[in-house]
Amino acid sequence: MAQTVKVGIIGFGTVGAGAAVNLLKNHDVILERTNVDVKLVRIADKDITSDRGVQVPAELLTTSVDELIAESDVVVELIGGTTIAGDFILKALNAGKSVVTANKALLATRGNELFAAAEKNSCDLYYEASVAGGIPVIKALREGLVSNRIIRMYGIMNGTCNYILTRMEAEGAAFEPVLKDAQALGYAEANPSLDVDGFDTAHKAAILAGLAYGKWFGLEAVSVEGISNITQLDMKMAGKLGYRFKLLAVIKNIDGAVQISVAPTLIPANSMLGAISGVFNGVMIEGDTVGQTLFYGRGAGRDATASAVVADVTDVALNIANKSVRRVPAFRAGAEDVQLVKPEELFSRFYLRLAVKEQPGVVAAVTDILAKNQISISSLMQPENEAHDGQIPLLIVTHATKEVAMKAAMEEIARLDYVDSKVNMFRIEDI
Amino acid sequence: MAQTVKVGIIGFGTVGAGAAVNLLKNHDVILERTNVDVKLVRIADKDITSDRGVQVPAELLTTSVDELIAESDVVVELIGGTTIAGDFILKALNAGKSVVTANKALLATRGNELFAAAEKNSCDLYYEASVAGGIPVIKALREGLVSNRIIRMYGIMNGTCNYILTRMEAEGAAFEPVLKDAQALGYAEANPSLDVDGFDTAHKAAILAGLAYGKWFGLEAVSVEGISNITQLDMKMAGKLGYRFKLLAVIKNIDGAVQISVAPTLIPANSMLGAISGVFNGVMIEGDTVGQTLFYGRGAGRDATASAVVADVTDVALNIANKSVRRVPAFRAGAEDVQLVKPEELFSRFYLRLAVKEQPGVVAAVTDILAKNQISISSLMQPENEAHDGQIPLLIVTHATKEVAMKAAMEEIARLDYVDSKVNMFRIEDI
Numbered sequence: 001m002a003q004t005v006k007v008g009i010i011g012f013g014t015v016g017a018g019a020a021v022n023l024l025k026n027h028d029v030i031l032e033r034t035n036v037d038v039k040l041v042r043i044a045d046k047d048i049t050s051d052r053g054v055q056v057p058a059e060l061l062t063t064s065v066d067e068l069i070a071e072s073d074v075v076v077e078l079i080g081g082t083t084i085a086g087d088f089i090l091k092a093l094n095a096g097k098s099v100v101t102a103n104k105a106l107l108a109t110r111g112n113e114l115f116a117a118a119e120k121n122s123c124d125l126y127y128e129a130s131v132a133g134g135i136p137v138i139k140a141l142r143e144g145l146v147s148n149r150i151i152r153m154y155g156i157m158n159g160t161c162n163y164i165l166t167r168m169e170a171e172g173a174a175f176e177p178v179l180k181d182a183q184a185l186g187y188a189e190a191n192p193s194l195d196v197d198g199f200d201t202a203h204k205a206a207i208l209a210g211l212a213y214g215k216w217f218g219l220e221a222v223s224v225e226g227i228s229n230i231t232q233l234d235m236k237m238a239g240k241l242g243y244r245f246k247l248l249a250v251i252k253n254i255d256g257a258v259q260i261s262v263a264p265t266l267i268p269a270n271s272m273l274g275a276i277s278g279v280f281n282g283v284m285i286e287g288d289t290v291g292q293t294l295f296y297g298r299g300a301g302r303d304a305t306a307s308a309v310v311a312d313v314t315d316v317a318l319n320i321a322n323k324s325v326r327r328v329p330a331f332r333a334g335a336e337d338v339q340l341v342k343p344e345e346l347f348s349r350f351y352l353r354l355a356v357k358e359q360p361g362v363v364a365a366v367t368d369i370l371a372k373n374q375i376s377i378s379s380l381m382q383p384e385n386e387a388h389d390g391q392i393p394l395l396i397v398t399h400a401t402k403e404v405a406m407k408a409a410m411e412e413i414a415r416l417d418y419v420d421s422k423v424n425m426f427r428i429e430d431i
Numbered sequence: 432m433a434q435t436v437k438v439g440i441i442g443f444g445t446v447g448a449g450a451a452v453n454l455l456k457n458h459d460v461i462l463e464r465t466n467v468d469v470k471l472v473r474i475a476d477k478d479i480t481s482d483r484g485v486q487v488p489a490e491l492l493t494t495s496v497d498e499l500i501a502e503s504d505v506v507v508e509l510i511g512g513t514t515i516a517g518d519f520i521l522k523a524l525n526a527g528k529s530v531v532t533a534n535k536a537l538l539a540t541r542g543n544e545l546f547a548a549a550e551k552n553s554c555d556l557y558y559e560a561s562v563a564g565g566i567p568v569i570k571a572l573r574e575g576l577v578s579n580r581i582i583r584m585y586g587i588m589n590g591t592c593n594y595i596l597t598r599m600e601a602e603g604a605a606f607e608p609v610l611k612d613a614q615a616l617g618y619a620e621a622n623p624s625l626d627v628d629g630f631d632t633a634h635k636a637a638i639l640a641g642l643a644y645g646k647w648f649g650l651e652a653v654s655v656e657g658i659s660n661i662t663q664l665d666m667k668m669a670g671k672l673g674y675r676f677k678l679l680a681v682i683k684n685i686d687g688a689v690q691i692s693v694a695p696t697l698i699p700a701n702s703m704l705g706a707i708s709g710v711f712n713g714v715m716i717e718g719d720t721v722g723q724t725l726f727y728g729r730g731a732g733r734d735a736t737a738s739a740v741v742a743d744v745t746d747v748a749l750n751i752a753n754k755s756v757r758r759v760p761a762f763r764a765g766a767e768d769v770q771l772v773k774p775e776e777l778f779s780r781f782y783l784r785l786a787v788k789e790q791p792g793v794v795a796a797v798t799d800i801l802a803k804n805q806i807s808i809s810s811l812m813q814p815e816n817e818a819h820d821g822q823i824p825l826l827i828v829t830h831a832t833k834e835v836a837m838k839a840a841m842e843e844i845a846r847l848d849y850v851d852s853k854v855n856m857f858r859i860e861d862i
Contacts, residue, residue, distance in 0.1 A: 022720050026578050032645060032765050033577055128575070134721035136575025143574075144559070144567025146464055147457050147741035214463060272727060275706045289453050290565035290728060290738035296703060297724035307721035310578035324755035334463050 004037040005317035008072030010065055010088055011079035012045035015102060015129075017052040018306030019076060023313070024056070030314055036321045038314055044068040069095050074316045076309060077101040086110050093117040093125070098325060100312040102129035102305055104203040111207075111216045115331045124319055125330035126312035131204040132157050132281045134304030135297040136311060141211050141285060143328065148287025150212040154267075154431065155249035157204045159279035159299045160188045160195040161227050165245050166277045174232050187279065197226035198247060198262040205249035208283070209260045212251065214334025217260060221340055225263040233386065234353055234424055237395050241379070243351070244269040246276075248429060252341075259341040266351050266428045272296075273431060284431070346403040349378065349428040352396040354413065355420035358387065362418050366394065369416075373409040375401045391420065397428065435468040436748035439503030441496055441519055442510035443476035446533060446560075448483040449737030450507060454744070455487070461745055467752045469745055475499040500526050505747045507740060508532040517541050524548040524556070529756060531743040533560035533736055535634040542638075542647045546762045555750055556761035557743035562635040563588050563712045565735030566728040567742060572642050572716060573759065579718025581643040585698075585862065586680035588635045590710035590730045591619045591626040592658050596676050597708045605663050618710065628657035629678060629693040636680035639714070640691045643682065645765025648691060652771055656694040664817065665784055665855055668826050672810070674782070675700040677707075679860060683772075690772040697782050697859045704862055715862070777834040780809065780859040783827040785844065786851035789818065793849050797825065800847075804840040806832045822851065828859065 007023060009016050023030075023040040030038050040060065048061040062068055065088055069075055075092035079085050082105050089106075092099050094117065101107070107114070107130055118125040128138045132155065141150075156162055160182065167178045179196065182188035194200050202222040210216045227247050238245055243266035252259040267274050272294050276282040281299025286292045298304035319325045356362045363382070370377060376399040386393050398406070406425065414421045438454060440447050454461075454471040461469050471491065479492040493499055496519055500506055506523035510516050513536050520537075523530050525548065532538070538545070538561055549556040559569045563586070572581075587593055591613065598609045610627065613619035625631050633653040641647045658678050669676055674697035683690040698705050703725050707713040712730025717723045729735035750756045787793045794813070801808060807830040817824050829837070837856065845852045 018720075022578050026580060026720070029580055030578055033573065033763060034759075035763065135724060136571050139570065139575045140567050142464065143746065144570045144742050145738065146745045147453050147461055147738055149457060149460055270706075272703070272706055275701075275703055287738060289449075289457070289734045289741075291732075291735055293566060293726075293728035295571075295724075295726060298722045301722075303720045304722055307576065307578055307718060310720075311575050314577045315574065318758055319755075322753075322755040322758045324750075324753040324758060327749055327753045327755060327758075328465075332464060332466065 002031060002035050002037045003321040004039050005320050006039055006041040006071060006073045007076060007313055008042035008044065008068040009040070009076040009078060010044045010068060011077065012043050012048065012052060012061070013078065014302045015305045015309065016043065016045070016078040017054045018302035019078065019309045020056050021054050022303070022306040022310045034314060034318055036314070036317045038317045042068040042071050065091070069097055072097060073320055074313055075099050076313060077103060078309070082106045082109050086114065089114055090117050093121045093123050096121050096123060098124035098316045098320070100126050100309055100316060102127065102309055104130035104200070104207060108203040108206045108219050111210070111331065115216070118330045122326060124316045124325050126315060128312045129305045129308035131207050132283055132295070133297065133299040133301065134307040135281060135283065135295045135299065136308065137283045137295045138211065140295055141208065145285060145287050145290055145293070148289045151253060151286045151288055153208055153212065153251040153286070154273055154284040154429065155201070155205060155208065156246050156273060156276050156282050157249055157299055158195050158201045158247055159281060160192065161247040162276065162281070163187050163279045164196070165227060165247065168230070168232070169235050169239070169244065172232055172236065175228055175230060196228055198224040201247060201249050201262045205251055205260050205262055209251045209258055210331065213253065213258050213338045214332065215338040216331055216333070221260050223261040223263070227264045229424060230264050231424065233393060234426070237353065237393070238266050238351065239269065241397060242269055243267060243428065244274045246273065250429065254341050254345065257339045257341040257345070259346065264426055266426055267431055271431050344402065344404045347400055348403060349400050349430065350398045350406050351426045351428055352398065353424040354394045355391045355422065356394045357418035358390060358392050359418055363394065365416055366413055366419070369409050369412045373405045375405055375409055433462060433466050433468045434752040435470050436751050437470055437472040437502060437504045438507065438744055439473035439475065439499040440471070440507040440509060441475045441499060442508065443474050443479065443483060443492070444509065445733045446736045446740065447474065447476070447509040448485045449733035450509065450740045451487050452485050453734070453737040453741045465745060465749055467745070467748045469748045473499040473502050496522070500528055503528060504751055505744055506530050507744060508534060509740070513537045513540050517545065520545055521548050524552045524554050527552050527554060529555035529747045529751070531557050531740055531747060533558065533740055535561040535631070535638060539634040539637045539650050542641070542762065546647070549761045553757060555747045555756050557746060559743045560736045560739035562638050563714055563726070564728065564730040564732065565738040566712060566714065566726045566730065567739065568714045568726045569642065571726055572639065576716060576718050576721055576724070579720045582684055582717045582719055584639055584643065584682040584717070585704055585715040585860065586632070586636060586639065587677050587704060587707050587713050588680055588730055589626050589632045589678055590712060591623065592678040593707065593712070594618050594710045595627070596658060596678065599661070599663070600666050600670070600675065603663055603667070606659055606661060627659055629655040632678060632680050632693045636682055636691050636693055640682045640689060641762065644684065644689050644769045645763065646769040647762055647764070652691050654692040654694070658695045660855060661695050662855065664824060665857070668784065668824070669697050669782065670700065672828060673700055674698060674859065675705045677704065681860065685772050685776065688770045688772040688776070690777060695857055697857055698862055702862050775833065775835045778831055779834060780831050780861065781829045781837050782857045782859055783829065784855040785825045786822045786853065787825045788849035789821060789823050790849055794825065796847055797844055797850070800840050800843045804836045806836055806840055
């Protein structure tokens with residue numbers, strides 16, 4: 001006889017509607033696979049009259065979160081934001097109800113508070129959908145790869161950015177018109193900053209880093225740069241060099257300290273990560289035992305996100321049915337404090353594009369400054385067919401070098417008379 | 432206070448040594464992440480004196496499997512084969528000990544017997560390492576994607592074959608010399624049949640299909656074809672058409688019946704699966720809710736396999752510590768019997784290469800036979816620079832068509848006077 005576990009969803013927006021549909025439509029396969037009757041009993045929203053374009057029994061709808069929490073064994077928070085969503089989660093946990101959420105911003109900013117409440121009340125708090133949508137990457141990281149020390153992780157975790165970059169590359173287009181078109185098509189928000197400035201990816205990177213290294217990093221631990229500085233010329237030149245631009249989250253363990261950064265990055269075009277195009281996401285996890293692994297799929301959207309939410313709900317339901325709640329707790333801090341890599345220790349190869357006047361001595365002056373800063377050049381290119389208005393691009397790819405040295409050199413180079421002060425500099429990851 | 436769970440490994444070969452090293456070396460991170468002391472207490476092998484090139488305390492070694500089973504909470508079977516390995520697993524289960532194995536051949540042939548013993552004795556039986564090595568694809572399929580009806584799965588799951596095909600393509604080389612070189616380099620066995628004839632992949636496909644559709648299919652449910660028929664010319668022509676050869680496992684739900692097949696298949700070169708090169712493995716899983724996902728990593732090798740084995744051991748240890756053994760049982764059959772797709776229902780696009788005499792009427796005769804069999808041509812190519820000894824290749828790519836119609840047409844075509852009787856035909860999957 002299958003045990004019934006009652007599920008309530010707070011937030012009847014896109015993802016809430018998707019999770020409700022998934023729970024109703026695939027109730028039978030979930031029951032068959034788990035022997036647990038995972039039953040949707042309540043959906044709460046301020047607005048329970050608007051048409052969401054999905055079929056849900058009217059009697060499930062309520063405007064009362066308190067009623068929902070009282071009637072549910074598992075509470076799903078899908079309203080988003082970092083204020084009232086957090087209050088509802090705390091209320092559910094304090095009522096002894098386990099919680100599932102997709103709220104990466106809330107976790108990145110108030111994670112420790114929520115985890116403490118889950119622990120105090122002996123509840124589960126799961127959040128697979130908060131990172132890379134439908135891809136079960138949190139489960140992979142903390143269960144499937146549990147026996148690995150994590151060496152590094154790379155993530156393409158924002159579908160909006162990846163869609164824009166894919167189109168810029170394919171069409172030789174500039175950032176602004178592609179962004180506008182993405183907004184018109186519904187792939188980018190009216191206010192695109194959270195996506196294109198890298199903060200959405202940064203929330204996800206902080207979560208992955210926390211799970212890998214046992215310390216819940218806040219957003220302030222992440223160095224963040226968005227994609228709006230990438231020009232058509234940079235795209236073209238990256239392609240000539242065999243690279244491709246991605247908004248890449250980089251999480252690295254460097255001698256026991258952790259680097260967490262999000263930045264437009266050149267990666268090999270023929271790599272698995274390089275092959276991830278359009279709105280798709282992918283996370284590469286390299287462990288000391290397993291080597292390189294990659295997890296790929298849809299990082300957003302109603303149904304993909306619902307898939308991850310309902311997987312978490314089912315995991316909690318299995319815990320409830322087997323009396324093993326907190327078998328895999330929301331977060332477990334490691335024994336030792338983990339430090340961040342100091343900015344002066346950041347080390348990478350770099351792509352550099354200058355606009356220089358066509359006159360003798362320019363290359364010598366630039367390379368001289370690099371040499372003085374102990375920066376070694378891997379390749380250099382001055383493509384004459386890209387000259388415009390007496391200016392020509394000078395492209396330099398460096399060997400691995402300290403970022404502080406690069407920044408010092410860039411400041412010096414930008415002060416040269418015959419160099420345009422706008423210097424474009426991007427990291428390269430050879431994966 | 433962390434609970435101790437005692438682990439014994441039967442089989443001190445390559446993977447056994449890897450699992451032992453992983454358990455010893457990363458004992459601290461596993462403890463930190465799970466709060467369970469997952470402790471290696473015994474390793475059994477007939478030979479406990481040969482040097483395995485790994486550091487293991489001598490007192491762990493024993494020649495007595497009985498002693499090992501008596502002293503362990505979790506028994507890891509890593510000796511391989513389908514006879515004595517199965518007996519040891521049954522002995523452990525009947526002693527009430529949960530089991531972890533990497534033995535795909537044993538599971539594919541004696542799965543139902545082993546699952547019944549696990550159920551009878553209320554034990555876990557986990558086998559993540561049996562499919563795609565270090566990639567946590569079984570966990571993804573039955574936990575991370577639990578809320579999905581599985582529409583189809585594609586797997587590149589044999590590193591030896593993928594290594595050979597990658598080199599054939601890169602070097603324009605034939606199958607035999609690359610196989611010989613792979614054998615010399617240790618990437619292929621002295622008797623390569625299990626790999627290159629597709630049976631290793633077929634075992635894995637049967638396991639994935641069983642988990643997806645709730646019926647434990649035997650090897651006899653899988654249609655199997657190996658890679659030895661692919662010629663240099665086929666490789667080259669596939670490339671011209673934008674495709675690439677992979678030994679592809681295909682698992683599809685077609686109107687409630689299941690297709691499980693393994694065959695050399697043309698897939699788009701620019702797809703994520705097409706980008707998987709060398710010894711790496713990848714499994715694409717398409718669910719009705721999540722859409723397409725892909726899981727990629729090392730499919731074999733000491734450490735990658737150990738990563739999956741130790742993840743399973745840790746999962747069992749978590750179950751023991753939380754008194755939730757059989758929370759996710761070894762296998763749960765679905766409510767309804769699942770039928771296989773009948774051969775006459777198999778439906779695909781095809782690539783066809785004939786060697787024809789250069790004389791008038793050949794193309795007309797061939798295309799006439801195809802038309803008579805209701806086979807529609809998508810593209811046709813007769814590359815004159817590939818003519819040799821009065822013969823020229825004729826390449827045909829069809830629209831989706833029934834395989835039985837193709838076979839009938841092929842027989843008829845092979846009987847034509849001016850067509851060489853050796854017709855090469857491969858499936859195309861557009862993914």
